[in-house]
Amino acid sequence: MRITVLGSGTSTGVPMIGCHCPVCSSDDLRDRRSRCSIVVHYQNRHILVDTTPELRLQAIAARLDRIDAVVFTHAHADHIFGLDDVRRYNTILGSPLPIYAAEDTLVALERIFPYAFIKQQDAGFFRPALAPNRISGPFDLFGVSWRPIPLLHARGAVLGFRIGDFAYCTDCSDFPESSLDQLRNLQTLIIDALRPRPHPAHLSFAQALTLIDRLQPQQAYFTHLSHDVSHAQAEAGLPPRVRLCYDGLTITIPRV
Numbered sequence: 001m002r003i004t005v006l007g008s009g010t011s012t013g014v015p016m017i018g019c020h021c022p023v024c025s026s027d028d029l030r031d032r033r034s035r036c037s038i039v040v041h042y043q044n045r046h047i048l049v050d051t052t053p054e055l056r057l058q059a060i061a062a063r064l065d066r067i068d069a070v071v072f073t074h075a076h077a078d079h080i081f082g083l084d085d086v087r088r089y090n091t092i093l094g095s096p097l098p099i100y101a102a103e104d105t106l107v108a109l110e111r112i113f114p115y116a117f118i119k120q121q122d123a124g125f126f127r128p129a130l131a132p133n134r135i136s137g138p139f140d141l142f143g144v145s146w147r148p149i150p151l152l153h154a155r156g157a158v159l160g161f162r163i164g165d166f167a168y169c170t171d172c173s174d175f176p177e178s179s180l181d182q183l184r185n186l187q188t189l190i191i192d193a194l195r196p197r198p199h200p201a202h203l204s205f206a207q208a209l210t211l212i213d214r215l216q217p218q219q220a221y222f223t224h225l226s227h228d229v230s231h232a233q234a235e236a237g238l239p240p241r242v243r244l245c246y247d248g249l250t251i252t253i254p255r256v
């Protein structure tokens with residue numbers, strides 16, 4: 001299994017509009033962060049997690065010529081506003097695209113993109129054509145089980161996902177105990193860590209490190225990074241098994 005990090009930035013993206021701080025002005029390409037998304041690749045299938053406002057640019061940069069399904073974590077703008085761009089994949093696939101989301105996320109998607117859920121003759125060309133699936137427990141995607149992991153995101157609910165030895169937990173401020181129990185023995189964990197300072201809706205570096213200490217994955221990566229984080233400086237201060245995501249990072253997981 002392979003993971004491509006399409007985007008590693010917080011909801012504003014980095015650089016932020018109108019900010020000229022050292023990170024927003026950095027020449028290090030790893031400090032240029034589009035909104036958070038990954039692709040999970042296995043058995044010649046490509047599963048996109050979230051459709052960010054930069055989906056088109058991310059897909060071109062990663063040469064993501066095909067996706068077979070989309071899985072959503074939650075319905076915040078930075079995770080869904082690129083949904084319209086998936087119509088290119090409808091054209092390439094020649095069929096509706098399966099999407100998977102919790103009930104509240106599906107309701108929000110239908111409210112915000114009503115035209116994508118109506119069966120139209122031109123669906124798949126001028127409008128996305130979607131085959132919605134409600135997540136209510138572990139589900140199978142192309143022969144591999146995806147386990148939804150409930151996470152807390154301030155007062156909202158978000159889904160993390162465990163796929164074999166890998167888990168993706170973006171946009172969270174806390175993990176319920178029952179969710180921690182489902183994240184043991186991971187090879188790789190990607191976890192929200194917005195910045196060193198606390199934030200009501202996201203884990204700080206210290207909070208994420210505490211969770212990593214409890215869960216003991218072999219490797220962890222921070223994501224949803226803000227402009228408070230200089231890639232090079234921050235990584236220098238982290239233990240070797242904790243690294244930072246950057247746009248375009250690929251991670252190989254030995255087993256699914």
Ligand SMILES: [Zn+2]
Nearest residue numbers: 011076078171
């Ligand atoms: Zn977000």
Ligand SMILES: [Zn+2]
Nearest residue numbers: 019021024227
């Ligand atoms: Zn800045």
Ligand SMILES: [Zn+2]
Nearest residue numbers: 074076153171
């Ligand atoms: Zn969010």
